[in-house]
Amino acid sequence: MDYSKLSIKRDKDIIIPRALYTTTKDTFSKDIATLESLYSKQEILSCLKNTKERISNKTCVMVAKEYNVEPFYRYAV
16 A cells, blocks of 8 residues: 555545554553544544454553543454
């Protein structure tokens, strides 16, 4: 993928999950703050809840906790 051709608005379904794909407990605050400078909390949540990307359940739980919403999971627990 040529990242230089991505559009922040058009390609948010690619950008948001990939930005959090490798996040950890230690890097999460920085990673989510970067995304929040580009997208609303609702856009981030919606994208993560509907993505086909391989986002870990741990990441989904961290996002849910950050936004005070019901935890959601990409994979059955």
